[in-house]
Amino acid sequence: MRLSLHSDYALRILMALGATGDLMTVDEIAGRYGVSRNHLAKVAQRLQGLGYVATQRGRGGGMRLTHEPAAINVGAVVRAFENLDNFVECMDPATSACPVRGACGLQGALGGALAAFLGHLDGFTLADLLPQPARFRALLEGA
Template identity: 40%
Template sequence: MQLKKYTDYALRVLIFTGMKKDGELASIKEISETYHISQHHLGKIVYQLNKLELLETIRGRNGGIRLAKPANEINVGLVVRVLENDFHLLECFDKGTDHCVISPACTLKHVLNKALNAFFKVLEEYTLKDLIRNEEELLELMGMEK
């Protein structure tokens, strides 16, 4: 199973903003420089995270972004489910394009569906707060001070 870069980057944005303290704002530029990701691409991600009410964006000269809710209320599994819109692991997962002759009797799709559900079950056990428990180490790796 592989997540899209978009989802990876969105989780990184949430981790970055989740480590800010007391309503401190982050900037797309700061995140871009830290992770070496295009500001333009991050802008699209921040826009969607704002629409999902996970980030709050503040306009203006002293503007920036911050979490819209506490890190312990942001469920990793739910974020991934929303951002990943295609979990058709095999052709038979997509009813409209299933041309496999054994599909009606095949149990592989059921096995993979069970595995996919287990994948999400594990992700849903974690919140953003769980992802930033090792904050000091993360800050050091990002070249930031506490």
């Protein structure tokens, strides 16, 4: 399983903001990670809509976390950015056309694996991803 680019970027934005504690622009974050500014901007907008970040417009503006890093659950962030309802086609009863549906254990096996994966992520907060915020910030800044 691989997380989408949007989940990856969401976590990167949150980690950068959590480590710095300052306002940061999309351009700053994209430049420091060496990633697409356009993709990052879409993710930042979604993070704002979900209430994880607040933005400030104008000169000296940027975005910042709306909660302390210890209050942001990694599992919740991943759930917000991933479409996990249809992890595999047969897990969606409305659209599944699988001819062996009901006689196959794949749905249960994959559903259990997905639940374990998300359950594991639920045990982490953004603060857990930043055990050394000063070092993270220095690396992000290229020092």
